[in-house]
Amino acid sequence: MNIFADFEDRVRKAVEAILKARETALPDLSRVAVEPPRDASHGDLATNAAMVLAKPLGVKPRELATEIAARLARDPDVATPEVAGPGFINLRLEPGFWTGHLAAILKAGGDYGRGRRTGHKVNVEYVSANPTGPMHVGHCRGAVVGDTIANIMAFAGDTVTREYYINDAGEQVNVLARSAFLRYREALGETIGEIPAGLYPGEYLTPVGEALKAEFSDRLLAMDEAEWLPHVRDRAIDAMMAMIRDDLKLLGIEHEEFFSERTLHADEGGKIAEAIEDLRGKGYIYQGTLPPPKGQAPEDWEDREQTLLRSTEVGDDQDRPLVKSDGRYTYFAADVAYFREKFERGFEEMVYILGADHGGYVKRLEAVAKAVSGGAAQIDVVLCQLVKLFRDGEPVRMSKRSGDFVTLAEVVEEVGRDPVRFMMLFRKSDAPLDFDFQKVTEQSKDNPVFYVQYAHARSAAIFRQAAEVGVRLPDFPTLDASVLAGLSDEGELALIRKLAEFPRLVKAAAEAKEPHRLAFYLYDLASAFHSQYNRGKDFPALRFVNSENGMITQARLALVRAVAVVLETGLGLIGADAPEEMR
Structure with a gap:
């Protein structure tokens, strides 16, 4: 169903035939691509075959391109092959090829573009916000990017697990517990006044205080902090995680796994110690000191002998401390143990969705993957830049510690799940994103999510119009190819060509971990569909429903159905609806 992969195979076979006739050894054909x-005026497909093979074969690119083009001219689906520039080959395909591909799309339905199951096990870890409060819009982009990557990879054929790493072992959860304890005292009738600096002031902790009062009455007041802190911390974390799960459900996000960082530190850090010993056995651990870093020293730097990971041997720019001189594990040591734990669960590829402020983690995580797995596991780190909120042209300020922040729930409740998910993907994840409340709700071409969803709603309206004038809708999956042969208008064929890009798009987006490609593609497909619809306003003979020509109407309705299928599939991967009507 991927015509580009299909024609890559045809081009390679043409090259093999040429070299066999010359009795020449076959070079590496892996760089041959069809795109x-x-x-678009240059043709339907283009291949770089002659450009990448000329040097290893010792021939001029254009001469080789001419030979390959001559071979491809024998293909019944190729109308004309043309050599361009220094040796590129452009292919124009027969119209019958495109209508035949349309029939294949209709037969596949919602499975069009779906990859074969590979058994490749992938772990996508995303969101993983500290469990210290509700989700705010700063978490939203990573949540949508991660969830959509997981959707696309699963559709492409991978076995995907969506995972949330609960940061419940650091000092921040002790701060959470002390903040909740203040609300507990407040629930008991005490006037607590202004929340002290360094604690979380948000009113979202008030229900936690009430729940503590209901469970413990005033018994916690008689305890020392060391005694009450574990009780309050556990309940506060549970309450925050329940709130986070509810917030994520508003975006249609549910993780299969929630992994607690505290399990790595249990039994005096048993899992961390195991990971370090495993790396010691592989020769990656040594005792030593690190030179002072340039600029501001990080929190875990010490000018004393420590247990270090020899991460420079596996691609990092410096070795990393795992155990401080006082015997405490570094934050990075937990990262090492966490990756090892994933690898032992059988994952072959780990995808991390991190904020842009974690750019420095990329090399060290890649080094961990090489050291722990011996290169057997692949790691991909996707960085998400900040989201800036605007309302009426004015920036909306956020501050989690002050309690004056815009929650994810507030954004979704105001504009809806679909605009949030789509717009979080309408720029590459490593580029800053401005989210304007007004623009994402207006009904115009300038609002991408409306424009794409309106295209699907328009397809449903066309089917309703056909029914109203008495046109019988065909059984699209079994529609005879001879009916589709009537599609000959250039706009109609251009739509089929755009539909044919979808399987390649899904595969490329999955491999590159770039879900914005899907959002851009859907917008382009919607634009092509709206354009063809509008041509029918100027030229009635091009209308999708032509009451004077039942055969062409059935063919065009089949084209509309194929557009609707791909729009619905693509929107589903993004996590948005494909509406039948727009209100």
């Missing part, structure tokens, strides 16, 4: 041409 859409940058300029």
Whole structure:
């Protein structure tokens, strides 16, 4: 169903035939690619075969391109092969190929573009916000990016597990417990006044205080902090995680796994110690000192002998401390143990969705993957830049510690799940994103999510119009190919060509971990569909429903159905609805 992969195979076979006739050894063909041409006027497909094979074969690219083009001209699906520039080959395909592919799309339905199950096990870890309060819009982008990557990879054929790493072992959860304890005292009738600096002031902790009062009455007041802190901390974390799960459900996000950082530190850090000993056995651990870093020293730097990971041997720019001189584990040591734990669960690929402020973690995580797995596991780190909120042209300020922040729930409740999810993907994740409340709700071409969903709603309206004038809708999956042969208008064929890009798009987005490609594609597909619809306003003969020509109407309705299928599939991967009507 991926025509680009299909024609890559045809091009390679043409090259093999040429070299066999020459009795020449076959070079590496893995770099041969078939893609859409940058300029649609150049043809339907373009290949770099002659450009990448000329040097290893010792021939001029254009001469080799001419030979390959001559071979491809024998293919019944190729109308004309043309050699361009220094040796690129542009292919124009027969119209019958495109209508035949349309029939294949209709037969596949919602499975069009779906990859074969590979058994490749992937862990996608995303969100993983500290369990210290409700989700705010700063978490939203990583949540949507991670969830959509997981959706696309699963659709492409991977076995995907969506995971949330609960940061419940650091000092921040002790701060959470002390903040909740203040609300507990407040629930008992005490006037607590202004929340002290360094604690979480948000009113979202008030229900936690009430729950503590209901469970313990005033008994916690008689305890020392060391005694009450574990009780309050556990309940506060549970309450925050329940709130976070509810917030994520508003976006349609549910993780299969929630992994607690505290399990790594249990039994005096048993899992961390095991990971370090495993690396010691592989020769990656030594005792030593690190030179002072340039600029501000990080929190875990010490000018004393420590247990270090020889991470420079596996691609990092410096060795990393795992155990401080006082015997305490570093934060990085928990990261090492966590990766090892995933690897032992059988994951072959680990995807981390991190904020842009974690850019320095990329090399060290890649080094951990090489050291722990011996190169057997792949790791991908996707960085998400900040989201800036605007309302009426004015920036909306956020501050988690002050309690004056915009929650994810507030954003979803105001504009809806679909605009939030779509717009979080409408820029590459490592580029800053401005989210304007007004623009994402207006009904215009300038609002991408409306424009794409309106295209699906328009397809449903076309089917309703057909029914109203008495046109019988065909059984699209079994529609005879001879009916589709009537599609000959350039706009109609351009729509089929755009639909044919979908399987390649899904595969590429999954491999590159770039879900914005899907959002851009859906917008382009919607634009092509709206354009063809509007041509029918100027030229009635091009309308999708033509009451004077039942055969062409059935063919065009089949094209509309194929557009609707791909829009619905793509929106589903993003996590948005494909509405039948727009209100």
